[in-house]
Amino acid sequence: MLTGALGPVELVVYMRSLQGYYGSVTGKRISHKRVKDTQVFDIDDFVEILAANYPHWKAPIVTFIAHRGAGPFEILVSTLLSLRTKDEVTSRAAARLFEKARTPGQILSLDLEEIERLIYPVGFYPTKARRLHQVSRILIERHGGKVPDTLEGLLALPGVGRKTANLVLVEGFGKPAICVDTHVHRISNRIGYVDTRTPEQTEFALREKLPRRHWVRYNELLVAFGQVICRPVSPFCSRCPAAFMCPRRGVDRSR
């Protein structure tokens, strides 16, 4: 553990993570040797290092909205808006929409053109406006106006895939689920924790392997980390607080 009394091994892990962190904030390049791919990867240390650095990164948009007290319906709507859309755009669109409508009934009271106007310019805004109407109607007709709190119930809603459903379970209901998006898929493979080809395969591999205590925060931490350090193209390995333990699988070019 990185808190409380530290043993010799934990102390080394902690000092190296701090070295990485201070390198990242000072911009100083740190030489990290690539570790052997055969080394057993300690996911507890990795998660703790990310958690220690997280306050200096930007929270993913849906987590940010959840931490401001949003309920499950607003989390579901924000997640649908965020698909293929930058966080800043989602944030402003969600704020405009929630000023007018925060419940399924209120969404249905707006016509499609009004919703489109409010959520523009999120990606595919006409489709998303129609989706919000469809989802709101189903919630009212079949679920008493509430968002279902099961994976199966969420997946039955139009436009809701595994990524969205798992994120709503985590952020809307605080239930243990693993939301695998492009960041979680990419980073889990780079660190050698899984060996998978698709996000769906990664979700099932993580369900088998990742200790349940990490499920709720895994997406939040890896998305923030992936946006700042472990970027899709040419990650900032020289500033990475976990570089000393990462085999950098599949990384051909880094900064």
Ligand code: SF4
């Ligand atoms: S930034 Fe580089 S060293 Fe850090 S986790 Fe990603 S690939 Fe590994």
